Amino acid sequence: MATANKNLSNYDKNTIPNAKDFRFGIVVSEWNDKITEGLYSGAEAALLDCGALENNLVRWNVPGSFELIYGAKKMIETQNVDVVIVIGCVIKGETMHFEFVCEGVTQGIKDLNVQTDVPVIFCLLTDNNEQQSIDRSGGAHGNKGTEAAIAAIKMADLRRNA
Ligand SMILES: Nc1c(NC[C@H](O)[C@H](O)[C@H](O)CO)[nH]c(=O)[nH]c1=O
Numbered sequence: 001m002a003t004a005n006k007n008l009s010n011y012d013k014n015t016i017p018n019a020k021d022f023r024f025g026i027v028v029s030e031w032n033d034k035i036t037e038g039l040y041s042g043a044e045a046a047l048l049d050c051g052a053l054e055n056n057l058v059r060w061n062v063p064g065s066f067e068l069i070y071g072a073k074k075m076i077e078t079q080n081v082d083v084v085i086v087i088g089c090v091i092k093g094e095t096m097h098f099e100f101v102c103e104g105v106t107q108g109i110k111d112l113n114v115q116t117d118v119p120v121i122f123c124l125l126t127d128n129n130e131q132q133s134i135d136r137s138g139g140a141h142g143n144k145g146t147e148a149a150i151a152a153i154k155m156a157d158l159r160r161n162a
């Protein structure tokens with residue numbers, strides 16, 4: 001189902017574990033910061049709405065989405081978090097750079113999920129234009145940051161009970 005047919009901000013709190021006992025790392029790319037701040041706001045609001053404590057949200061900024069990989073790795077190594085959310089927005093330009101950044105981040109985050117014991121949630125927009133990013137960061141299609149926060153709570157709970 002395409003995002004256009006699914007509001008990314010809809011969730012039922014009755015189906016989500018309480019987040020009060022979990023510690024969240026959130027790594028945010030500064031590239032396209034109007035978009036990434038919108039994604040972060042959606043994620044933060046959902047985490048707090050589901051019981052997360054403000055003091056248990058650890059936010060770091062990195063220059064661009066490619067640096068999300070290293071930022072997440074160091075977050076895991078040093079901050080005693082139960083789960084990490086990486087937030088970025090990659091918008092296609094004139095060259096193949098878009099493809100390499102998107103694939104690189106995808107593979108790097110996948111590797112962290114395989115090689116570490118902390119889930120890393122993939123909140124990366126990979127859009128053809130800025131309007132698609134606006135629509136998915138609190139606009140017409142909701143907020144992928146909200147979606148990522150809910151996934152983070154569920155994965156932290158799975159890890160705790162596994
Ligand atoms: N074009 C975008 C980038 N490019 C920068 C890279 O992510 C990286 O910071 C650089 O290659 C240095 O390592 N980053 C985004 O997050 N979004 C873009 O649209």
Ligand SMILES: CC(=O)[C@@H](O)COP(=O)(O)O
Binds near residue numbers: 091092095098099
């Ligand atoms: C995804 C990007 O890195 C992008 O901003 C690069 O733009 P361009 O391909 O026009 O150099």
